[in-house]
Amino acid sequence: MGARRARYLVFFQYLGTDFRGVMAIKPPQAGSGVQNHLERAAERLGSEEPVGFTISSRTDSGAHALCNSAHIDVCRPEGREPHAPDLLTRLLNHHLEHPAIRVLRTVRVADDFHARFSATSRRYVYRLVSGCSHPRQLPVWERKLCWVTRATQLDVAAMREAAGHLVGTHDFSAFRSTSGCDAWRNPVKTLVRATVAPGPPGPLARHSDCSRLQFWELEFESRSFLYKQVRRMTGALVSVGQGLLHPQQVQEMLASGAPPSQPYIRIVPAWGLFLKSVGYQGLGEAPPLPDPVLDIQPSMDGESDAGPAPS
Structure with a gap:
């Protein structure tokens, strides 16, 4: 054997x-x-x-x-x-x-x-916040978990209209990175979800003055994405929310199939980005599951290097 x-x-x-x-x-x-x-x-x-x-x-x-x-x-x-x-x-x-x-x-x-x-879907969430002008105005536990847009408010209706133009099968060359190892990939992707919704603040928000802040979650789903595509799409939608772009311009960028040239399609900071889930046929998406009590004994595994369970 x-x-x-x-x-x-x-x-x-x-x-x-x-x-x-x-x-x-x-x-x-x-x-x-x-x-x-x-x-x-x-x-x-x-x-x-x-x-x-x-x-x-x-x-x-x-x-x-x-x-x-x-x-x-x-x-x-x-x-x-x-x-x-x-x-x-x-x-x-x-x-x-x-x-x-x-x-x-x-x-x-x-x-x-x-x-x-084998993955059939990937879902990303980008967290951003409006209502403050500098990250120092955020609770300290939020500063590396969301992006401060430096906008007092966003035109969310316009952002949702622009997000609707992104849904479907398109050449996403206007939202791909122009550097890195991604250049050989097919730029045609099918985006099945692009949503803009209010998001909850951190769990300790009640202990801070967060009443002036509004958190938002931008969610995107596709089988695969181009390098930095989600961060570029987020940048474009925020520019729409700030009035720097019109929703129709996002549709025109997609139709052009051209590499990104608009200054408003910025790459937003990585620290607001979360990979939410990866889906598989027959397995679905794995939600966070609680760990069982860790009690590793040599008789269970046959390995003597497992060590005692932490207290």
């Missing part, structure tokens, strides 16, 4: 403030990506081969994920059964050293499953 290899789909979340994006950063570059920490935790799984995370959805430096995903292969020693998915979730969380990352759920999948190419 040879080694037992099993493939898993891992759903995880993170606050991106401390990371240079989700992808691994290799020396001699400074800093780290979320993937670096996940793979460091996976070194403790007792796999016969190195465990690499194939990430489904890239996020930029400073951006966050309520739920991202990746697939991994774990090769158990001869005579050992594959890890149960719930145990694998608990083991990864136990060995994760960075407090801003958490594994939500693990699912056993087929050997040919691919976290990126």
Whole structure:
């Protein structure tokens, strides 16, 4: 009997403030990506081969994920059964050293499953706030979780009209990044959702003077996006809300199929961006799930390096 290899789909979340994006950063570059920490935790799984995370959805430096995903292969020693998915979730969380990352759920999948190419949808939310002129006017816990538009108010009706022009199948060249490794991708994408809605302030808002602030959430859904497409679409919609663009101009930009040239299609800051979910056929979207009580014993896993459960 040879080694037992099993493939898993891992759903995880993170606050991106401390990371240079989700992808691994290799020396001699400074800093780290979320993937670096996940793979460091996976070194403790007792796999016969190195465990690499194939990430489904890239996020930029400073951006966050309520739920991202990746697939991994774990090769158990001869005579050992594959890890149960719930145990694998608990083991990864136990060995994760960075407090801003958490594994939500693990699912056993087929050997040919691919976290990126099997995904059927991706949903992003961009959080922004109007009613103040500087980030220092925000509660401190919100400053890296939303973008201050520096507008006293926004024309939300016009923003929603412009968002409606984005929905459907279009050449999104006007909203793609002109630099980076994305140039080879097909710019034609199908956007199935583009909404503008009031958003809740942080949970501690009642302890601060937030009455003058209005939080907004811009949500976008597609099977895939171009590099920085969401941040450019958000920039255009905010420009519409500020009266710098007319909704019809957004439609004209789409129809042109031209690379971005308008100064109002800015790339808004990454710290307001959240990857909300990644969907799969038959699996749906993985909501944040509460962790079971972590109680790892050698008899459960057969590994002596699991260590005692934290108190």
